[in-house]
Amino acid sequence: MRVICADIETTITILDAKKKKKDLSPFNSNNKLVSVGWKFIENGNILPGGYVFFHHKDLPNIDVVKSSKEFQTALSSADIFVGHNAKFDAMWLEQCGFVIPKDIRCTMVREYVLNRGEKDSLSLEDCCIANNVALKKKDLVQPYLDTGIMFDEIPWEIVEEYGKGDVQSCAELYLNQEKLYNLDVNKGLIKTRDMMCQFTDVLSEMEQAGIKIDQARLKQVENEFTKEKTNLEIRIKELISETMGDTPVNINSPEQLSKVIYSRSPRDKAKWIKTFNIGLNVQNKPLKRPYMEPYEFRNNVSALCETAYKTTASQCNSCTGMGYFFKQKKNGENFKKSTKCPNCEGSGLSYIKTDEVAGFKLMPTGVDDCATGGFSTDKETLEKLLDKSRGKKNDKAVEFLTAIIRVSALDTYINSFVKGIERGTQANGVLHAKFNQTITSTGRLSSTDPNLQNQPRGNTFPIRGVFISRWAGSGGTLCETDFSQLEFRCAGHLAECSTVRNDVLAGLDVHSQTAKILTDAGQETNRQDAKPHTFKPLYGGLSGTDAEVTYYKAFLDKYTGVKNWHVKLQEEAIKYKKITLPTGREYSFPWVIRNRWGGATHKTQIVNYPVQGFATADIVPLSMIYLKREYKRLGLKSLICLTVHDSIVTDVFPGELEIVVKLHKNLHGIAEQALKDYYGITMYVPLDSETKVGPNLIEMKKV
Numbered sequence: 001m002r003v004i005c006a007d008i009e010t011t012i013t014i015l016d017a018k019k020k021k022k023d024l025s026p027f028n029s030n031n032k033l034v035s036v037g038w039k040f041i042e043n044g045n046i047l048p049g050g051y052v053f054f055h056h057k058d059l060p061n062i063d064v065v066k067s068s069k070e071f072q073t074a075l076s077s078a079d080i081f082v083g084h085n086a087k088f089d090a091m092w093l094e095q096c097g098f099v100i101p102k103d104i105r106c107t108m109v110r111e112y113v114l115n116r117g118e119k120d121s122l123s124l125e126d127c128c129i130a131n132n133v134a135l136k137k138k139d140l141v142q143p144y145l146d147t148g149i150m151f152d153e154i155p156w157e158i159v160e161e162y163g164k165g166d167v168q169s170c171a172e173l174y175l176n177q178e179k180l181y182n183l184d185v186n187k188g189l190i191k192t193r194d195m196m197c198q199f200t201d202v203l204s205e206m207e208q209a210g211i212k213i214d215q216a217r218l219k220q221v222e223n224e225f226t227k228e229k230t231n232l233e234i235r236i237k238e239l240i241s242e243t244m245g246d247t248p249v250n251i252n253s254p255e256q257l258s259k260v261i262y263s264r265s266p267r268d269k270a271k272w273i274k275t276f277n278i279g280l281n282v283q284n285k286p287l288k289r290p291y292m293e294p295y296e297f298r299n300n301v302s303a304l305c306e307t308a309y310k311t312t313a314s315q316c317n318s319c320t321g322m323g324y325f326f327k328q329k330k331n332g333e334n335f336k337k338s339t340k341c342p343n344c345e346g347s348g349l350s351y352i353k354t355d356e357v358a359g360f361k362l363m364p365t366g367v368d369d370c371a372t373g374g375f376s377t378d379k380e381t382l383e384k385l386l387d388k389s390r391g392k393k394n395d396k397a398v399e400f401l402t403a404i405i406r407v408s409a410l411d412t413y414i415n416s417f418v419k420g421i422e423r424g425t426q427a428n429g430v431l432h433a434k435f436n437q438t439i440t441s442t443g444r445l446s447s448t449d450p451n452l453q454n455q456p457r458g459n460t461f462p463i464r465g466v467f468i469s470r471w472a473g474s475g476g477t478l479c480e481t482d483f484s485q486l487e488f489r490c491a492g493h494l495a496e497c498s499t500v501r502n503d504v505l506a507g508l509d510v511h512s513q514t515a516k517i518l519t520d521a522g523q524e525t526n527r528q529d530a531k532p533h534t535f536k537p538l539y540g541g542l543s544g545t546d547a548e549v550t551y552y553k554a555f556l557d558k559y560t561g562v563k564n565w566h567v568k569l570q571e572e573a574i575k576y577k578k579i580t581l582p583t584g585r586e587y588s589f590p591w592v593i594r595n596r597w598g599g600a601t602h603k604t605q606i607v608n609y610p611v612q613g614f615a616t617a618d619i620v621p622l623s624m625i626y627l628k629r630e631y632k633r634l635g636l637k638s639l640i641c642l643t644v645h646d647s648i649v650t651d652v653f654p655g656e657l658e659i660v661v662k663l664h665k666n667l668h669g670i671a672e673q674a675l676k677d678y679y680g681i682t683m684y685v686p687l688d689s690e691t692k693v694g695p696n697l698i699e700m701k702k703v
Helices: 064-076 086-095 107-115 124-131 138-146 156-181 187-209 215-244 254-262 269-276 294-304 379-391 395-424 462-466 486-495 498-505 510-520 527-539 546-558 560-576 603-633 657-665 667-679
Strands: 003-010 013-016 021-023 033-042 045-053 080-083 103-106 211-213 264-266 305-307 309-315 349-357 434-436 446-448 477-483 578-580 586-588 639-644 647-652 689-694
Touching (some): 003 086, 033 156, 045 064, 086 103, 086 187, 107 124, 107 187, 124 156, 187 434, 187 603, 187 639, 187 667, 211 647, 215 254, 215 309, 215 395, 294 305, 379 395, 395 462, 477 603, 477 657, 477 667, 486 498, 486 527, 486 603, 527 603, 560 578, 578 603, 603 639, 603 657, 603 667, 647 657, 657 689
Parallel strands (some): 003 080, 080 103
Antiparallel strands (some): 013 021, 033 045, 477 647, 639 647
16 A cells, blocks of 8 residues: 655635634635645655645746646555645645545544543644654744745745655654554554544545535624624623622623622632632642531631622712822923822722622632632533522522623624634635544544534524525525434443433433423423533533432432443543543543542543543544445535534535435434444444434424
8 A cells, every 4th residue: 555645835814813813724715735745655664755836936937737747646646645634635635626545544633543532732743752753844934934924935945845844754653653553552543543534534525515604694693693792781781880889890800790799809819719729730620629518618708708889989089080190390390191090090980888788699609619809700600600599589680690691602602603604704605614633632523713513502593594505596405414312322322221221212302301300390491401411410410500410310310320330430540541432442541540539530521531422523423424425325416514513414416305315314324334334333222313404504394
């Protein structure tokens, strides 16, 4: 088998200099392929290759046809294509018309699998250091890149030397990885490695296909989000004024928001931080909080905090409301530069405390709620406070917390989704989002430009309505399939839990079961909102509101197989410092030790990674690989264009709806057959899926 190891250099388009947003993709017409370098590998030896230019300001007479022919001849002579971040190289080359070997092997992906979930840097430079192979010649081009000079402007001799160095580094890295995978300790990872590299090819094709965006609808969604956010911010200011008096509050400051919610703030931050052991350790993980009985915690809070009181504002007498004054020289003249008034800190106002306690007077529950400037104001904490406030019928607190949570969500929707989609959509109206295989610890996909993986679950999120078929005017449509209760079924399979299996075979809707238990416990919940609670005990979560704790206990009492499996996982992690899935994928836990209660430290990750990894790092990608093969076998023109969470979306070519729907409706069957064929795994708990069709991802009908 002949291997070609290649590396490309391109120009880059700056989208937003302030936010450092760049477009490196081949879909932006402003970007150009500058050069390509390659070498061959045969029988474990690195052989000479070549280097050609396609675009450079100092080489105006480049024979692009000759360069293309030389490189394509090299590609055609190889069986395997190797690159570091090979998906990027493959997309560029295919978009430029080159035909590359379909056996793609990415050295970044291969290194990621060897890392077993540990978040080490996967840059070519750091991978070379870790593997003790030839270092890339970063110092040659970095001074140019740091000053905004791109590869088509860097002296071509330097570009060529740098490019050849990268190819040599990548080739040596690949060969060293081959040696590592042949070691007994790593052989079990080979199937995971090969599956992920096959998935690289599927992702490359999916990104190249992209998905069509209804830009008019996107603008409408943005306007609706912005209007709602503005109205909520006005109401938040009114509620703050009602409860804080004239005290100025910036809701974007966690410290000030904490004061509004909890009606108190630390007197001495240093003492506060020390008492509750707030901060991060050398591994950048939160420090372990001290154990305190409820009465101890309340006493400490009372002793270390001062109560917030409403204020009334009046003009500062010291600066007569100016906020500044001029110091005088000895001769009586004013200095030219003004001095900020120390009494009002430049505001021009003095705030006089009243005898009425300010804020919403909510109570923290324990040491985990403490933060540097007071108490936690993250989304999870605010949602817990919201549930408690509802139970106590504290209407003003409910309104305030609901508004704060919603404004934060809207801010994310506007900046991450709307703006991200706007930036990434090309002139032809197609969005080519980037999907990353090597970012998360579990192996599940992440996405950037924009981050589509973090959109809310469910089918009512307005952004979903902007995704349409590129063939909408000719009868094209979208077909989406979601795996049903995938994490629940995977946990049941991995734990060999007979109760999970029996419930699935009986057709139990586990999310409806969750909603009922929560509602019966006093926390009214619908099926969609219940989903995170269904998944939480699968991942070891046990804390929450009283109703949630009631549900989590009921879950583990019922599904004892899952409960016992969690114990086995912890023992495995303590003994072997790693966990191995039935697929061979491994997660390393070198820092895990037994805690004082007999379980393992880092329990959440230990019980989370296997479920999330098996479901969305193994089953979903393998399903997409096999689905793509079926499309090619049948000669379909329909395109897999998107995957979010555990769903797969196809842009259906006119006239192919019937066959695409047939394939999608059997996606769970395809997945089970793929698991059996590739890994030799027969699902103990059967998989299932639901397929819908529609003009966009909101207006979908089940088929």
